[in-house]
Amino acid sequence: MLVAAAVCPAPPLLVPEVAAGAAAELDAARTACSDALAVLAASRPDLLVVVGAADQDHLGPYPQGSRGSFRGFGVPADVQLGEGDEGPRLLPPSLAVGAWLLERARWGAAPVEGLGVAGRLEPELCLAAGRALAERDERVALLVMGDGSACRTLKAPGYLDDRAAAFDAAAALALGAADTPALAALDAELAHELQAAGRAPWQVLAGAAEAADLDGRLLYEDAPYGVGYFVATWS
Secondary structure, rough: OOOEEEEEEEHHHHOOHHHHHHHHHHHHHHHHHHHHHHHHHHHOOOEEEEEEEEEOOEEEEEEEOOOEEEEHOOOOOEEOOOOOOOOOOOOOHHHHHHHHHHOOOOOOOOOEEEEEEEOOOOOHHHHHHHHHHHOOOOOOOEEEEEEOOOOOOOOOOOOOOOHHHHHHHHHHHHHHOOOHHHHHHHHHHHHHHHHOOOHHHHHHHHHHHOOOOEEEEEEEEEEHHHHHHHEEOOO
């Protein structure tokens, strides 16, 4: 059963070494992420699953011990998803950022696994995956890594799209209220057009939380670099 969740943004820029001179611009987001992970630890889960977007056409598990790297971003920094032997697959960037957040928080509260979710995965399959995660153990927690639209400004990665602000506002409202029907109803095609990588992971969360009766709290909402970033807790 799902007992808690934290939603965090997934840009590699969250790692100060990657952001370099611009690191201070995301200090507030990092602080909010730390607060969210404290909520996860306080929930005393038996299992933590980090959920994030991945470049694949299906759901992909990443066992404890899987490693990630930020070397592709010019930084000689590596991370590991919990303790254990090295996993057979390299973590996608979203899960690598999640692993970095856990290492930063010195996570040791429960075993950790990862789940990579294809960005175009249909909502019903996302919801089904979430329901399956919630049944994995008596006390399951999720760390859900995902961004909103990447089209909030002219300099955004996806350029300016007038629909982006409304999409992000709806997502922020749903995340802050732990509103599973609203998350489930997010338009997958619109999310793809707006480059909102968090849509599929958020809908996995919606499936996991359907019967959990959790309360939500939005800790952070902003759009630096023209990308919607949110931090929320469900408990």
